[in-house]
Each structure stands twice: as C-alpha cells, then as structure tokens.
Amino acid sequence: MDEPMPGAPTAAAEVAQAHQAAREVFDVVGTKWALSVIEALGADTRRYGELHRQVTGISHRLLTATLRQLEQHGVVERTLHPTVPPRTEYRLTPAGQELQHTINGFCRWSRRHLDEILAARRRSEQA
Amino acid sequence: MDEPMPGAPTAAAEVAQAHQAAREVFDVVGTKWALSVIEALGADTRRYGELHRQVTGISHRLLTATLRQLEQHGVVERTLHPTVPPRTEYRLTPAGQELQHTINGFCRWSRRHLDEILAARRRSEQA
DNA sequence: CGGGATCCTTCCCGATACTG
DNA sequence: CAGTATCGGGAAGGATCCCG
Numbered sequence: 001m002d003e004p005m006p007g008a009p010t011a012a013a014e015v016a017q018a019h020q021a022a023r024e025v026f027d028v029v030g031t032k033w034a035l036s037v038i039e040a041l042g043a044d045t046r047r048y049g050e051l052h053r054q055v056t057g058i059s060h061r062l063l064t065a066t067l068r069q070l071e072q073h074g075v076v077e078r079t080l081h082p083t084v085p086p087r088t089e090y091r092l093t094p095a096g097q098e099l100q101h102t103i104n105g106f107c108r109w110s111r112r113h114l115d116e117i118l119a120a121r122r123r124s125e126q127a
Numbered sequence: 128m129d130e131p132m133p134g135a136p137t138a139a140a141e142v143a144q145a146h147q148a149a150r151e152v153f154d155v156v157g158t159k160w161a162l163s164v165i166e167a168l169g170a171d172t173r174r175y176g177e178l179h180r181q182v183t184g185i186s187h188r189l190l191t192a193t194l195r196q197l198e199q200h201g202v203v204e205r206t207l208h209p210t211v212p213p214r215t216e217y218r219l220t221p222a223g224q225e226l227q228h229t230i231n232g233f234c235r236w237s238r239r240h241l242d243e244i245l246a247a248r249r250r251s252e253q254a
Numbered sequence: 255c256g257g258g259a260t261c262c263t264t265c266c267c268g269a270t271a272c273t274g
Numbered sequence: 275c276a277g278t279a280t281c282g283g284g285a286a287g288g289a290t291c292c293c294g
Contacts, residue, residue, distance in 0.1 A: 018238050025237040025244070026162040032267090035153045048276055059268050064277065074240065074247035085275045086274080095240045102236055105229035110152035111145055113201070113222045117152070120201035159287080175256055186288050191257055212255045213294080258293080266285080273278075 028073050029103075033058050033066045038075065038092070038100050039107065045079075045091040075099055155200050156230075160185050160193045165202065165219070165227050166234065172206075172218040202226055 029035055033055065040046070040054045052063055067090060070076040075096035081087040092100055110117070156162055160182065167173070167181045179190055194217060197203040202223035208214040219227055237244070 018234065021237040021241045021244075022166065022234045023163065024241075025233055027159075029233065030157055030159055030162060032154075032157055035157065036150065039149065060277085061269090062267065065267095072248055072251040074243045080276090084274095086277085088276060095236075095243055098240075099233075099236055102229065102232040105232055106152055106156070106226075107145060107149040109222075109226055109229055110148040113225075114148045114151070116201045116222055121199055124199040187257080188259095188289085189287065192287095207256090211294095213257095215256060256294085258291105260289105260291080262287105262289090264285105264287080266283105268283095269281095271278105271280085274276090 024073075028069060028075070029099075031066060031069065033062055034070065035103055035106065037063070037066050037070065038096065038103055041076070041090060041092050041096075041100070043092075043097075045089040048088050048090070051090065070096070155196065155202070156226075158193060158196065160189055161197065162230055162233065164190070164193050164197065165223065165230055168203070168217060168219050168223075168227070170219075170224070172216040175215050175217070178217065197223070 029038075036055050036058070037051065040051055046054070048063075048067075051067075052058065052060070055063065058066075067076060067078070071078050074093055077091050077093050077096075079089045079091070081089070156165075163182050163185070164178065167178055173181070175190070175194075178194075179185065179187070182190065185193075194203060194205070198205055201220055204218050204220050204223075206216045206218070208216070
C-alpha cells in the first residue's frame with residue numbers, strides 16, 4: 001500500500017505525520033485531569049496549592065504528574081522561587097494559552113449540549 | 128463578591144454548573160481513543176471495519192466500547208442495516224459534528240506546535 | 255462482517271509516609 | 275509549602291473465542 005520510501009515527504013506521509021502529532025496531543029489532553037488543570041490555570045500564574053484546591057477531587061500525586069507532563073510538552077511553564085518556604089508558580093506558555101482557548105471550545109460545547117448529553121445517557125441507562 | 132440572590136441562579140452557581148458540564152465532557156473525550164475516533168469519523172458515514180483500519184492500533188474491544196460510549200452521549204449515531212453480511216454505519220450527530228470541529232482545533236494546534244512539543248519533550252527526556 | 259463475552263495482564267491511581 | 279517514594283487494589287486495555 002505505501003510506496004517504498006521515496007526520500008521526499010509525500011502528501012500521505014504528511015497526513016500520517018499530522019495524525020501522529022494529533023495523537024501525541026490526544027495522549028496528553030486525553031489524561032483524566034489534563035483538561036481540568038489547563039482550564040484551571042487561567043490567564044495568570046497559579047501556585048501548586050491553589051491548583052490543588054481549584055481542581056476538586058484531584059489527588060496530590062496526579063496533580064504533580066499532570067503538571068509535569070504538561071510541562072514536558074511545552075504547555076506549562078514552572079518557576080521555582082528559592083525562598084523559604086518554597087514558592088512554585090505555574091503558568092501557561094503562549095502555546096498553552098492557545099490550547100486553553102481550544103479547550104474553552106469544549107466547555108462551550110458542553111454547556112450548549114448538556115441536556116442532550118444527559119438525555120442520551122439516561123436513555124441508554126434504562127437499557 | 129457575589130450577591131446573595133435567593134431563588135435565582137447566582138453567577139457562582141452557573142460557573143459551578145458549567146464546570147460540571149465540562150467535566151462530563153472531559154470524561155468522555157478524555158478516553159484514550161475517543162478523540163481519534165471522532166476525528167476519524169469525518170463528515171460522512173463510516174463502517175466498523177473502516178474505522179478499525181483508520182484508527183491505527185486500537186483493539187477490537189476498545190473500538191466497540193468507544194463507539195458505544197460516544198453513542199450513549201449523543202455524539203455518534205449507529206445504523207444497522209439488516210443485510211447479510213451485516214453492515215453497520217456510524218456517523219456523527221449534529222452535536223458530534225460541532226464537537227469534531229472543536230477537536231480539529233486540537234489537530235491544528237498540534238501541527239502548529241509540533242516542533243515545540245517535540246523539543247520540550249526531548250529536553251525533558253535528557254534529564 | 256460486526257460485536258458480545260471471557261480471560262488475563264498491565265499500569266493507573268489513591269492513600270500514606272517521608273524529604274528539602 | 276512543594277514535592278518524591280512506595281505499595282496495594284482496581285480499572286483499563288489487549289488477545290482470543292464465539293455467535294448473529
């Protein structure tokens with residue numbers, strides 16, 4: 001099906017790469033808490049404890065893991081102030097802010113269609 | 128900050144409900160394969176086997192489970208043609224198409240920032 | 255061809271305790 | 275305050291078989 005490596009990127013190869021890129025992102029935002037954390041970060045900087053209080057229900061470990069993963073993908077920037085007690089601040093990178101903007105699309109969609117969603121779910125739960 | 132409005136929904140309550148709605152959606156699209164499947168569905172209808180080939184790496188079981196979950200949330204519509212051999216077609220509902228539009232925002236974002244993402248990851252992998 | 259049911263493995267996640 | 279380390283239970287996910 002695929003051609004034997006022409007050396008130059010084919011259109012199909014670009015599509016495949018785009019898909020792979022999307023999958024990369026899907027794996028990141030597809031984490032249980034990633035979307036909530038990005039949304040919670042807002043426009044300004046947040047401290048670790050603030051986020052922990054804001055994202056209701058997230059565990060200590062998972063907040064750390066999620067933040068690290070987002071940091072590793074260039075979505076979140078971490079700044080450690082070497083004071084005592086320590087003070088760590090998280091903020092979205094410019095790329096992360098764009099991503100947040102996209103995520104807000106989800107929020108708007110969910111508000112627009114919440115009733116449909118709940119109706120569809122209740123219908124299926126009766127079976 | 129917020130005024131006590133008895134009987135009427137306060138701004139805080141609306142925000143809380145919006146958050147809950149968002150979390151509902153996050154739980155759906157936060158599944159490992161949901162985003163990929165929605166993206167793969169495109170604009171026209173797709174058969175089960177087509178999707179299985181298109182979403183590389185997904186298992187038989189998980190494709191079924193993901194489709195069922197999306198169906199239960201009013202994102203996907205399933206049509207079974209009682210022929211032999213059976214022919215099942217999946218398509219996005221109107222709401223699902225809107226959702227796909229939002230998801231395409233992720234794809235565009237991932238393509239725009241792929242180099243940053245990979246750079247940030249390789250940087251963190253060296254540590 | 256579509257998809258349910260079962261088994262079995264993996265690893266995610268939460269609770270707890272400890273460090274700087 | 276802001277994490278890291280460890281461990282156990284349970285869910286997620288893959289492979290396989292079977293049925294319409």
